[in-house]
Amino acid sequence: MKLRGERQADFAYQAVYRYMINLINEVSREKPVKLPSLRQLSTRLKVSISTIQYAYSILEKEGRIYSVAKSGYFAWPVAANAQMLASGDLLERLYAAARRPAMVVLSGDEPALLGSLDGALLTLERQLIRRHPHHLQSHSQPSGVWELRAALAARYTSSPTRCWQADEVYIGADLRGVLEILIDVLGLKGTVVVVESPCDYLILRLLQGAGVRVIELPWHADGRFDLTTLEHLLSHEPVHLVLLSSVVSMPSGNVLSIQERLQVAHLLDRFGCWLLENDSYGELSFAPSPAALRHLVNPERLVVFSSFEKTLGPEAPFGFVLSRQLSRELQRRFLLRAFRLSSIRQRAIARLYESGRFDQHLQTLQQRLGEQAQAMSHRLDTHFEGRVSYRMPVAGASFWLQSMTAVDMRRVFQRMVTQQVVIAPGELFSLSGLHHQYIRLSHTFSGHPNLHVALDTLAEALQQSQI
Template identity: 25%
Template sequence: MESEYRYQQLENWLLQGILEQRWRLGERLPSIRTLCQEQGLSKATVQHALQRLEAQGLLEARPKAGYFVALQPDGVKKPLSRARIEAPRPVSVSDLLLDIMRRSAAFDLLPDLHSGDLPPGIVALNRSIGRSLRRQKGEDYQYYDEPAGDRQLREQLALHAARRGWSVSPEQLCITSGCQHALFLALMACCERGDVVAVESPGFYGVLQLLEQLELRVVEVPTSAESGMDIDALEEVLERWKVRACIVSPAFGTPGGALMPLASKQRLLALAERHNLAVIEDDIYADTAQGSAPDPLKALDSDNRVILCSSFSKCLSRDLRLGWVSGARWHDRIQHLKLVTQLASSRYLQQGVAEFMADGGFSAHLRRQRNELRVNRDQLIAELHAWPGEVRVTAPQGGLAVWVELPEHVDTLSAYGEGLEQGVVITPGPLFSVSGQFANCLRISFAHPWNASRTRALRRLPELLRV
């Protein structure tokens, strides 16, 4: 009984410390050895208390690292904002987006910081690319890559897809200049000027840029912070208007990082077949999953109408500019359009990445990255919990950002200029819609570590936003 009483005492003491934020979300608790020494307890008693808290979802055990205060999704207030369903309209993207991209600030509050050493995975990647370049022979530099891209890279991508439950052959893949290029090719292949395209709202602003450039009209479909595109709302849209294509991010799409459940994926494909709809899957965030990467929507595509687009930019390097597309019934058309818009990809870059994947470097990099992103995410949400007023935030299990909903009086667009004066770049909510919604929302990324400078910038935001 004495032993039971003592582990319960320790459990209650640790729980009180978590509630009082003695250890904040994402922070490491004292080691088992330290707790034994400070509390005068046996190792078995300490482990039992920690395991009980872990079973309640309050702690997370990380191999060779210890116990950390865990993210508690049930305790996070989820955003309530819901997009309105409005008639299809032409797209006009704000110049503010160009300003953010010019500052390289899409995923960093302090884009000028550029601190830290290269991660081990990027060092290994650069070595693989360097070896590939040195292996060039004779007049290789005088010839273009084949239209579909390097065969070895496509084989490695097919193997990577198979681990996620999608059986695809190298012949069904085409290498592109990033995911944005893949999305562009997909839209050109299945749509014509004036067609209506359904998109998530809030959704990826890069898609809105493409729709504007191609003179396509957009209809926004509300999304849920947890499950992504509202399939009931999509069905309503399809009944009211002739929609040619639907762009969707089932796995941790920006800005909120939602994960579409299997039942919603199945309903989406059934609606696509009923309404003869092309489905363009933006799968770029899947490999940032905190656990195992979810199966793509494409894995369920028995009707050959899902065009999958992805790249390495969110899980490996933004600078690499290598993506891929599997074009379903439009694949031949997409390969032809690649010749028109890009001609060819760099062979030595593709061969270097293929070697990096074949040697296990990519898998090792993903394991490290997932742990780092989890820590960054937990620290960010802990900081947001301390903001004044009612703040609602997504708690994504993948992706690179959270979606923050602030009190209705907040105008994130108005705060953008003032933030620049303080050296802080925010990403206002209205950028993720064409209808002027989400003025009281913003996206905040956890792609970078929360060092002292970034943490100070984050803590200036409540005053800047007048929360």
């Protein structure tokens, strides 16, 4: 099989992805089917194992496949997908609906849909391979290549006292893998972790699955952070760690004021608590934002995590973490995890940073996201006519909508699925039953011919599902 045949400009993993989609459609019928191993597919398709891993990571994120430790990857059966749409875990139902053909998927938050650097990455990869055909792929670097780690360290350095070194940066195959390592290294099993709410369901499910006691700290409806409750929790609970966003909390779109940031930093220092900072949206504000929380807290009790996917897209699925105090244990865990990372692609991303191309791309992406948010705001006001309320987002690619009347949001979700539209009910972003009257709705979907129909359908579903 020649993966470059019809579309010469593709990354190899994109061709592998399309091949796997066809394979899954052929074999996935009545029960889960074991898929070929990474090594088997690498031999069959004549591409690297890391390329196969990228494609599998995307398929797993989309909910088309799932992995079993020491057993490999399996495709969800079509019959089970149909059953999931009507019953069972809500997140599984969302994944099952989103991967059905012809669905209008409004549930995501994928900023990079509005701008891609895959062409620039491909060009840089080819240049690197021509100049260094063997040297750049000759040895494994389990924590990521030095060039990219150094580029990230430089980007996160803000002063002589707030500085990072390359050996304090660790890069993994994807954000899930990096977070799994962090949960182990921080020893979170059985501990108490305070998490801002709403919170990304990937993070919540990983913490829950690891046996962490999660205490959710919801934002006030007016966008204020509940500092009184945070102080009470730190005083009366054995809180090991607090998980907060660096700049913008998504999907709510809330931003801590400078006074709130200073108070949070004071409370964390006073109680000797670790901060786990989520920087996934740290560079996706539409306008200049206040300094990140990490610039105010004790750097010795700070861990930062993020990924390239929100800014560069699926062609750069790597997750990464920065930490000063956990270096030895992180090195060991990354070595044992043995992520299979493309050194060429990592170096290409590093070149984007060093050349200034990334900053140019980011500026364009931020502007387009702001324009799309304004356009979606006009659509929401037109189609919903007071049925929902929202605060204008300041970052990212989604709106956090609240129904103005009490509705059965699961019923709304199911009604929308029958109309081939997927939304993300707010309860997905909580483990304790919060946000039942909310929806996360993507605003990067403009241009789709059925968007206006989908919004009208959602407005009707909200009206018909009132409690």
